[in-house]
Amino acid sequence: MSEQLEEPDYEVTASHTGFEVRSYSDTIQARVRAEGTNWRGSSGGFRRIAGYIFGRNEKKQMIAMTAPVHIWEEVDGTMMAFTMPSEYAMEDLPRPNDGGVHLANISGKSFAALKFTGLSGSRKTERLKKRLMRLVSETGLESSGPAMLAVYDNPNTTLPFLRRNEILIPIHD
Template structure:
């Protein structure tokens, strides 16, 4: 898979800075953070790839960190209650049922990657996509964190395959699932291996905050956790990410 090349340059203060990479459109493949039995044949404990990802251009690449320009895409999402592990199981089940035919046309939709989780800081009616992400909560100085007692709910979302929109996607049978469009946007990410957990994600969120602050890059504090591998993948080979939208 072709990605842009990182060529570091040294600034006057001695800090190594990433040079902008030549943007290259990529349609990457990966594995969902949790998968159904039907997808076992396509999975590998050694990081095998199977699921389509939304297309993006890599603008900056610096070790574990990237800045990407994403095209618009559609997601199916749902709101779930903490703790993190229970929220992933509940949300994933709802969304898998939707793409497996629990919708107005009884249509089956191909699974894509990543699965995203976003924490929410206020009680709201359950709705739907697959991404886990946090919302702002009381006392946050830099926007919501990804772990802690302030998490009232999580939003989990699946990215739908290319060509699907909120208008042409089948209507979910479960009112707790909703389909919506995500507009094109610039996103920063940090990649990490090991097991996916809210505490690990919060550790990486802080790394990404420091990386962005060092470069004077402003963000929207809409932190999200993305997982790409089945649970039996060897931990060092897993691909997890924390992402945030840039201003």
């Protein structure tokens, strides 16, 4: 996915052993909630948001794909989000035809980021999430929300050892 795709703007504000802290700019996301709490059970959510950017919206307008796709767990389900290209303001984006796809203004915030390559299965991402939470705590930082998986490359066309992924944990500034 990430080849020549726009990615959200951020600035690295600190580098620590095993992770970095980033300050992200404001963005707009198209989001969908899936039933259950399984990071890997999110393909239905992907198809719904992809439908929105591929023209299933009130204007039948195509919107460029960006990277990464964000996936995180909440109490009542798994969330998935695509960041909209920076050229759009909220009022410029067409309304989704799918009532489960929601557009949201996301205020800039700071995240601890742990990069990894390869597959992003549940066991591996859970282990890396715990590692990053431990590193964040040991550094004296405090998380401010659930960890998320950021997937940059198409798992159907990118060899596992070439895939770029991240675990992101929002932190208090």
